[in-house]
Amino acid sequence: MTAIIRQLSLCSNDTNGAPTMAIKDTIDIAGYPTTAASRALADAPPAARHAEVVQHALDAGWHIVGKANMHELAFGMTGINDFTGTPPNPQDVTRIPGGSSSGSASAVGLHLVDAALGTDTGGSIRGPAACCGVIGLKPTFGRVSRTGVAPRESSLDCVGPFARDMRTLIAAMAGIEPMFDTDAAGEWRTPIKVACVSIEAESGIRAAVQHAINLADVGARSIELALLYDAFEAGLAVINAETSRAFGHLVATGQLGADLEARLRLAAATTSAQLEAAEQVRRRFTAAVEHALADVDVLVMPTLPALPITVEAARNGTSVIAMSSLIRPFNLSGHPALSLPIPVAGSSLKAGLQIVGRKGADERVCAIAARFEAALGT
Incomplete structure (x- = not known):
């Protein structure tokens, strides 16, 4: 279990029967270091206070079990970590759990916790969810x-x-975002219009x-989503530049995994011209997604x-x-996106069904996901 969750003594005031949650190790918990599963940050000082999402979860009655393992520095898609260990994939231990929120997805899939928090910069929640067969x-x-x-x-x-x-996911979302409307996030019972992205x-x-x-009995039509591949490339440029700014100094420590050191050295070479071009793509792709959503409720496509x-x-x-070719673009555009496990003949x-909604319409995305969940009988 140590490769999945580092157990902590933290808990909410009343843990008797409280739902359990693991917290990715990029999220501060007061009194414990935030190491991002990296040897280079192993001696980081304890966090002085909880991250706001942790405090919200505690206030909502969640029992925080511990810190979830992850791909080092949240900068990788496999979830493999030779310093802290690689969390097992609950669907098949021979396969990667996905990254970077590998421990969060693994812990949920293995029933170690009811829910977990991850972070998603280039698909790092949806990718592990699809790999591990969870939401x-x-x-x-x-x-x-x-x-x-x-x-x-x-x-x-x-x-x-x-x-x-979905019931637990909605409760967890409400736990970290007090304005989240759980009633609106219940199963969608009126007709749904869906655009299936080719x-x-x-x-x-x-x-x-x-x-x-077909099982969900929704009105669906196929569409082409302009600039999807361009948005993938632009998202790579932006994440490279921003991760280099945040963690590039750690290369000098000599304590990073070989894959991370190589990626950070490459990321440091991102040019201002590449970033300017990426921002142009961001604006155009965001407009394309909003245009595609103008007369449908959600877009659907595979997660991976x-x-x-x-x-x-x-x-x-x-x-x-x-x-990350189908998930990273929606980090660039900022739209809400959910991965729901679906059976593969x-x-x-299980694979992942990605459901993408309008900005701010996270409740609608969850409600439609609940409709698919009910139809699939999962």
């Missing part, structure tokens, strides 16, 4: 407080919850998405284009950057 929500950018969350400054990062069912993905995953649409690769393949150098693994 993960990236809220609208700015909807949930990032005070007390590393990195301190980000134009992409969002704190959000993981859970095994993308490249494994045929079995595309079929699983279509099967979910393929099932997670094995840990062995990842260690042997198989690239995982394409894992002929596979013991």
Whole structure:
């Protein structure tokens, strides 16, 4: 369990029967260091106060079990960590759990906690959720407080919850965002209009998405979403620049994992011209998403284009950057996006159905996800 959750003595005032939650190790808990699962930050001083989301969760009656493990410095998609250990994938221990919020997804999938908090800068909630067969929500950018969350400054990062069912996910979201309307987030009972985004993905995953649409009996039409690939590339440029600013100084410590050191050195080479171009794409892609959502309730597509690769393949150098091709763009645009597990014919693994909504309409995204959940019988 130590590779999944570092247990703490913190708890809310009344823990008898209280729902349990794990907190990703980029989120401050008073009295404990925030290490981002990195040897370079292992001697960080204890946090002076709780992150606002932790305090909100405690005030709402959640029992905080401990700090969840993660991909080092939240800068990777595999979840592999040779310093703190690699959390097991609950669906298949031979496969990667996904990153960077690997421990949060693993802990929920293994029933160690009822819910967990992660952060999502380039798909780091939705990716692990899809890998581990659980639900993960990236809220609208700015909807949930990032005070007390590393990195301190980000134009992409969002704190959000993981859970095994929508009822618990909605409760967790309400726990960290007091203005979240749980009544509006209940199952959507009126007709739903859905636009299914045409993308490249494994045929079995595309079929699983279509099967979910059919079961939910929603009005769906296919669309092309302009600039999706450009937004993926632009998101990479922005996360590289912002992560380099936040953590680039740690390269000099010589204490980073080899993969992190290489990525940070590459990230440091991001140019101002690349960032300017990325910001232009951000504006155009955001407008394209809002145009696509103008006459539908949500966009749907796979969360990941393929099932997670094995840990062995990842260690042997198989690239995982394409894992984020369908999720990273919505960090750039700031729209709320949720990953819901869906069955794949002929596979013991579940894939993820990504549901994207209008900015600020996180409750609607959850309500429609609950409708799909009920139709799937999960």
